Amino acid sequence: MSTSTHPQIDHLDLLESHAIFIIREVVAECERPVLLFSGGKDSAVLLHLAVKAFAPQKLPFPVMHVDTGHNFPEVLAYRDERVATLGLRLEVASVQQAIDQGRVPDPGPLGMRNQLQTRALLDGIEKHKFDAAFGGARRDEDKARAKERVLSFRGAFGGWDPKSQRPELWQLYQGKVNTGENLRAFPLSDWTELDVWNYIRRENVPLPSIYFAHERPVLKRDNMWLAVGEFIHPQQGEVVERHLVRFRTVGDASCTGAVRSGADNLDAIIAEISVTNVSERGATRADDRFSETAMEDRKREGYF
Amino acid sequence: MTEPTSDLLRFATVGSVDDGKSTLIGRLLVDTRQLFDDQLEAVATASAKRGVGDLDLSFVTDGLRAERDQGITIDVAYRYAATPTRKFVIADCPGHVQYTRNMATGASTADVALVVLDASKGLKEQTRRHLCIAALLGVRNVIVAANKMDVAKWDEAVYLAVVDQVNEVSARLGFTSSVVIPVSALAGDNVVDPGFMANWYQGPTVLQALEAAPAGSWASSSSGARLPIQWVLRQHGGGRTYAGMVNGGEFTVGQEVTLMPQGVTTVLKAIKGPRGGLEVAMPGLSVDFDLSDETDAGRSDMLATAPLPTSTNEFEATICWFSDKPLVNGARLRLKHTTRSTPVRVTGIAGTLDVGTLDVGPAAEIALNEIGLVHLATADPIVVDDYRDNRVTGSFILIDEVTNATVAAGMIGHANFL
Numbered sequence: 001m002s003t004s005t006h007p008q009i010d011h012l013d014l015l016e017s018h019a020i021f022i023i024r025e026v027v028a029e030c031e032r033p034v035l036l037f038s039g040g041k042d043s044a045v046l047l048h049l050a051v052k053a054f055a056p057q058k059l060p061f062p063v064m065h066v067d068t069g070h071n072f073p074e075v076l077a078y079r080d081e082r083v084a085t086l087g088l089r090l091e092v093a094s095v096q097q098a099i100d101q102g103r104v105p106d107p108g109p110l111g112m113r114n115q116l117q118t119r120a121l122l123d124g125i126e127k128h129k130f131d132a133a134f135g136g137a138r139r140d141e142d143k144a145r146a147k148e149r150v151l152s153f154r155g156a157f158g159g160w161d162p163k164s165q166r167p168e169l170w171q172l173y174q175g176k177v178n179t180g181e182n183l184r185a186f187p188l189s190d191w192t193e194l195d196v197w198n199y200i201r202r203e204n205v206p207l208p209s210i211y212f213a214h215e216r217p218v219l220k221r222d223n224m225w226l227a228v229g230e231f232i233h234p235q236q237g238e239v240v241e242r243h244l245v246r247f248r249t250v251g252d253a254s255c256t257g258a259v260r261s262g263a264d265n266l267d268a269i270i271a272e273i274s275v276t277n278v279s280e281r282g283a284t285r286a287d288d289r290f291s292e293t294a295m296e297d298r299k300r301e302g303y304f
Numbered sequence: 305m306t307e308p309t310s311d312l313l314r315f316a317t318v319g320s321v322d323d324g325k326s327t328l329i330g331r332l333l334v335d336t337r338q339l340f341d342d343q344l345e346a347v348a349t350a351s352a353k354r355g356v357g358d359l360d361l362s363f364v365t366d367g368l369r370a371e372r373d374q375g376i377t378i379d380v381a382y383r384y385a386a387t388p389t390r391k392f393v394i395a396d397c398p399g400h401v402q403y404t405r406n407m408a409t410g411a412s413t414a415d416v417a418l419v420v421l422d423a424s425k426g427l428k429e430q431t432r433r434h435l436c437i438a439a440l441l442g443v444r445n446v447i448v449a450a451n452k453m454d455v456a457k458w459d460e461a462v463y464l465a466v467v468d469q470v471n472e473v474s475a476r477l478g479f480t481s482s483v484v485i486p487v488s489a490l491a492g493d494n495v496v497d498p499g500f501m502a503n504w505y506q507g508p509t510v511l512q513a514l515e516a517a518p519a520g521s522w523a524s525s526s527s528g529a530r531l532p533i534q535w536v537l538r539q540h541g542g543g544r545t546y547a548g549m550v551n552g553g554e555f556t557v558g559q560e561v562t563l564m565p566q567g568v569t570t571v572l573k574a575i576k577g578p579r580g581g582l583e584v585a586m587p588g589l590s591v592d593f594d595l596s597d598e599t600d601a602g603r604s605d606m607l608a609t610a611p612l613p614t615s616t617n618e619f620e621a622t623i624c625w626f627s628d629k630p631l632v633n634g635a636r637l638r639l640k641h642t643t644r645s646t647p648v649r650v651t652g653i654a655g656t657l658d659v660g661t662l663d664v665g666p667a668a669e670i671a672l673n674e675i676g677l678v679h680l681a682t683a684d685p686i687v688v689d690d691y692r693d694n695r696v697t698g699s700f701i702l703i704d705e706v707t708n709a710t711v712a713a714g715m716i717g718h719a720n721f722l
Contacts, residue, residue, distance in 0.1 A: 009586055011391065016578050018588070021590050024535050024547060025643070027535070028534055028535055028643070056537070056540050057538055139383075143367025143381070146365070149409075162370075163370065167405040167406065168409050170695060174708075279342050292350050292369070
């Protein structure tokens with residue numbers, strides 16, 4: 001019998017194992033799971049964990065990109081590269097298609113589309129009869145997310161009812177739903193932003209290039225740096241400047257802000273985040289600034 | 305058993321509504337500088353909007369609109385904090401009796417219960433209920449914040465009365481340690497910074513007590529090693545491995561393991577963890593096992609080492625009932641235990657707990673938020689340990705067969721105080 005010394009198990013090992021446990025539980029309990037893959041860092045980590053959970057088998061479920069149509073080209077390229085490398089089945093739930101088919105109102109070519117994602121997401125879930133959707137959301141991101149279960153039950157309309165969540169004790173994740181209902185599963189619930197970055201560094205998880213410092217034309221709007229490009233044009237009084245920036249989150253290109261940063265590698269990013277005094281969403285998401293309970297309101301309507 | 309090396313403490317706030325749990329957590333997070341500037345600003349804006357002063361600290365964790373409008377906590381908020389000494393996972397639980405099930409959710413994985421009570425009012429029935437549930441769930445260490453001492457004019461007699469009440473309940477419920485700290489969450493005395501109002505108090509602040517409390521106790525156990533099988537992985541070129549998360553103790557390559565409930569023994573040939581091959585699989589790790597013999601094992605079976613768990617169809621358990629509809633003898637439900645789900649029938653109700661006297665009395669049914677002792681019979685055998693020996697293989701939930709709602713939390717056996 002081996003007498004090798006005990007391997008060190010740290011905080012990241014426990015988070016990783018717990019996430020893998022949750023992923024396996026959901027896949028075992030649900031009929032048709034799907035992983036929501038935006039190409040952002042959290043969904044990149046989630047996908048990495050899902051692949052580990054079922055290796056050497058192929059991922060036993062597809063991934064779905066809820067596509068607002070306002071993408072950073074670097075992120076789309078990254079998505080396609082991951083799908084090809086890992087041999088995944090990709091479904092795209094398109095906001096543009098929902099607009100074209102008149103299922104949602106057209107916010108105009110420059111309008112924000114994060115709100116419209118909900119409809120595309122729900123339509124995608126319904127079309128493919130998915131009963132569980134994995135998401136990379138973390139409880140440290142937002143005060144409404146801090147309240148949500150790891151397995152979040154959604155009724156026939158896909159909405160979250162924060163007043164009647166299922167009790168979720170110990171490690172007993174209960175995934176039973178009736179036809180037409182679904183679950184959102186958040187294996188990264190207990191991870192912090194710093195945990196995600198430390199894990200990316202430890203595991204060499206590939207990321208879209210826009211997470212690293214690069215020079216690009218930006219303009220300041222509502223106290224946030226937005227990337228000038230296909231979806232952001234200078235309006236009256238706005239000045240286009242070139243700066244060294246990076247993105248702390250990846251979302252709809254029309255409402256995701258960049259931060260001024262010279263951090264062009266993982267060590268530098270981790271050092272930067274360790275001392276920041278602004279939250280991830282506070283720094284980069286215009287859509288959360290409209291109201292006090294923007295996230296809760298969107299979740300009630302069926303958002304991620 | 306070997307504990308994870310990382311020093312992480314999970315604690316849950318417990319106690320009655322309006323005694324200041326969320327305010328205390330808000331104070332703790334603000335005074336240890338865990339909040340980002342924009343989060344603090346958002347709390348200030350929300351406070352001003354509702355006319356509740358410059359900074360309503362409860363808004364740090366009470367993030368739902370209804371919670372802020374009504375000034376109560378509805379569901380658990382999870383917050384993450386770190387001091388130079390250790391990391392914390394905080395479950396800020398609701399105090400209202402209507403949301404007891406959410407409190408149980410937050411406390412089920414806690415190492416420590418941080419009990420918050422209004423010092424002038426002492427131990428209310430709801431506080432006693434929460435303490436009972438925490439004790440049933442296996443929490444052994446409690447830190448008691450005797451809050452609102454500013455309102456009590458920092459009167460030592462008020463504090464000492466709380467100490468007496470806590471000591472009495474603590475002894476009954478079998479808590480191994482229970483420090484009582486005089487606190488004003490609102491003013492910040494004895495939360496992070498020492499309070500100067502109580503020169504008669506020499507003990508720790510809440511933060512000091514949290515930094516000193518033993519971590520990892522929620523996962524500790526005195527059973528053998530257990531691997532409830534979640535999934536069978538097909539290997540390239542044939543062969544199968546068995547995936548799951550280890551609990552209870554360690555598995556070592558070359559060791560004899562027993563497949564339950566079949567009772568077949570085999571040898572553990574190889575272990576693969578998330579980062580590759582391992583000689584030893586420790587509790588909390590997700591692994592897959594290669595076994596020496598071809599076995600007919602699948603999801604809901606369990607691999608175990610001595611002392612072995614029990615395979616049974618009939619057992620006694622303690623439950624917390626979460627449904628508006630009372631549980632009656634003969635009721636049919638679904639039970640989820642580790643990775644197995646099976647139909648279950650209630651074959652007897654032995655009694656319910658009076659949280660005031662802590663005595664168990666006879667009962668015909670178990671009502672919402674009551675704690676009861678029951679006899680259960682399952683369709684398929686389940687492989688169990690007593691909850692006191694292993695919180696993973698000793699716990700289960702009951703599920704309504706029609707709505708799929710989780711209607712009870714259950715623990716195999718019964719706590720010493722019952």
